Amino acid sequence: MPSIKQDPFGKVSDGNEAKVYTLRNVDGNELKITNYGARIVSMRFRNKDFQNTFILKGYQEIAPYEKDDATGAVFINGTAEFNKVYWNVEQITEGLKCSAEVDGKKVEIIYSLSNDDEISIKYKATGVEDVSTKVVFDAATLPEAEISIYDEANSKGKISGKNVYDIIDKPAVVEMEVGMFGYDPGCPIDWIDAGLKNAAEVVSEKSGISMSVFATQEKLQVEEFDGGFAISTSGTKAVDGVIKGQTVYFLKNKD
Numbered sequence: 001m002p003s004i005k006q007d008p009f010g011k012v013s014d015g016n017e018a019k020v021y022t023l024r025n026v027d028g029n030e031l032k033i034t035n036y037g038a039r040i041v042s043m044r045f046r047n048k049d050f051q052n053t054f055i056l057k058g059y060q061e062i063a064p065y066e067k068d069d070a071t072g073a074v075f076i077n078g079t080a081e082f083n084k085v086y087w088n089v090e091q092i093t094e095g096l097k098c099s100a101e102v103d104g105k106k107v108e109i110i111y112s113l114s115n116d117d118e119i120s121i122k123y124k125a126t127g128v129e130d131v132s133t134k135v136v137f138d139a140a141t142l143p144e145a146e147i148s149i150y151d152e153a154n155s156k157g158k159i160s161g162k163n164v165y166d167i168i169d170k171p172a173v174v175e176m177e178v179g180m181f182g183y184d185p186g187c188p189i190d191w192i193d194a195g196l197k198n199a200a201e202v203v204s205e206k207s208g209i210s211m212s213v214f215a216t217q218e219k220l221q222v223e224e225f226d227g228g229f230a231i232s233t234s235g236t237k238a239v240d241g242v243i244k245g246q247t248v249y250f251l252k253n254k255d
Helices: 063-067
Strands: 001-010 015-025 031-035 041-044 052-054 074-076 090-092 096-102 105-113 118-126 131-133 134-136 148-149 156-158 162-166 198-204 209-215 219-225 227-232 244-253
Touching: 015 105, 031 105, 074 105, 074 156, 105 131, 118 131, 131 227, 148 162, 198 219, 198 227
Parallel strands: none
Antiparallel strands: 001 015, 015 031, 031 041, 041 052, 074 131, 090 096, 096 105, 105 118, 118 244, 134 227, 148 156, 148 198, 162 219, 198 209, 209 244, 219 227
């Protein structure tokens, strides 16, 4: 279980004070989430030289998020209608649970950061067709990143334009490391039962950082972003009116 602390994040134009929550693992790596829109703010990751790098694009205060509907944003049915909502936030064993309701649409997102540097985003919602989070990575930290898609053609190349890929329906193949199967209390991911599938591998040789993407969803969207690139997943089938999904970003330093 990561340690979590709460801090003020600045006043929104409606006069309310936004908050930012920091999840910190045993390596000192940190994931920050704001209650305003349940948006991802930043991810601090120590590279192989033990230098702190900031993997994601984000802002240090709340004001820019009022105008920016893309960076770290949650999309409900493909729209940003929950971005200006103050989500209820609760610390749980897995990490940080954010929940909100708008016009009968109920959404719950659990953000987790494991001691193995896995960012997990778990969704549960009713009254909606789909939920996704656009995670925006900083090209200054991950320069010249190349992506390999887990598909039959094994597509590989530099990230350019906007592309949507099918996530093939095969169980994820993951490295056998301590904590992967729940022995580590800081690991939020049940690789056996979650139904995670390999989606993509992103490698920045210049930075020495790589990232595996796993998902239960059907589609992977990758696009160039101003000063970086964005990844999101979509396509979750409802069961008895409830949709559930999970996306995992597993950060690693290359040997």
